[in-house]
Amino acid sequence: MSLIFHPLFEKNSSTYTYLLADSHTKEAIIIDAVDETQQRDIGLIEELGLDLKYIIETHVHADHITSSCPLKQKFKNAKIVLGAENSVACADILIKDGESLQFGAYAVNTMATPGHTNGCVSFVCEDKVFTGDSLLIRSCGRCDFQGGSAEKLFDSIQKIFTLTDKVLVYPAHDYGGRTVSSIGEEKQFNEMIGGGVDKEEFVRRVNAMVLSLPKKIHVAVPANQVCGSKILSDG
Numbered sequence: 001m002s003l004i005f006h007p008l009f010e011k012n013s014s015t016y017t018y019l020l021a022d023s024h025t026k027e028a029i030i031i032d033a034v035d036e037t038q039q040r041d042i043g044l045i046e047e048l049g050l051d052l053k054y055i056i057e058t059h060v061h062a063d064h065i066t067s068s069c070p071l072k073q074k075f076k077n078a079k080i081v082l083g084a085e086n087s088v089a090c091a092d093i094l095i096k097d098g099e100s101l102q103f104g105a106y107a108v109n110t111m112a113t114p115g116h117t118n119g120c121v122s123f124v125c126e127d128k129v130f131t132g133d134s135l136l137i138r139s140c141g142r143c144d145f146q147g148g149s150a151e152k153l154f155d156s157i158q159k160i161f162t163l164t165d166k167v168l169v170y171p172a173h174d175y176g177g178r179t180v181s182s183i184g185e186e187k188q189f190n191e192m193i194g195g196g197v198d199k200e201e202f203v204r205r206v207n208a209m210v211l212s213l214p215k216k217i218h219v220a221v222p223a224n225q226v227c228g229s230k231i232l233s234d235g
């Protein structure tokens, strides 16, 4: 028995999707699957003969549309999972801090990590943490929409930093092609919070980020509130 682990990438939004499975029972989970790459992901799940149990979102994304609804239509036993603070009717499970989901001999444990959005969660599995947009490689998520709060994000990242230094960090995005980091590296080198930056300075840095709104925000947020099922839009 071993853990099957496939990091996957969607280049338009620089999003990472993660497919994990128990090699013996074939039970699988997918984290942050993207609309554009759903055929690739479905193909891989079928090719590996996996039994998809959970379709997990780290948060309601503003920059891309999820494929959770189409994946559920394809893999009928799978359940859509979001953090408990998201008012998303299409979720089968609104998961709370400390709760876990089992797939074969493995489990993912939920860590509520609000700040980028109020509903953000991270997931820990074995020696890996999937941090969504809470902790990015050398950076962190923005806090200027969807109930974002730099103060909360500081506390959430400190919570993530209670994991041991060797734990590998897999974010929802990287815009520079980096694929993985570790808690130890981020504690030391993260440009927003590394090296012992205090809350006041962190909040100042987050609020100083100069960012335009994600191109897809007005389409992606409403679409993701219905888990990527087709919705009518007047533009």
Ligand SMILES: [Fe+2]
Residues within 6 Å of the ligand: 059, 060, 061, 062, 063, 116, 133, 141
């Ligand atoms: Fe995000």
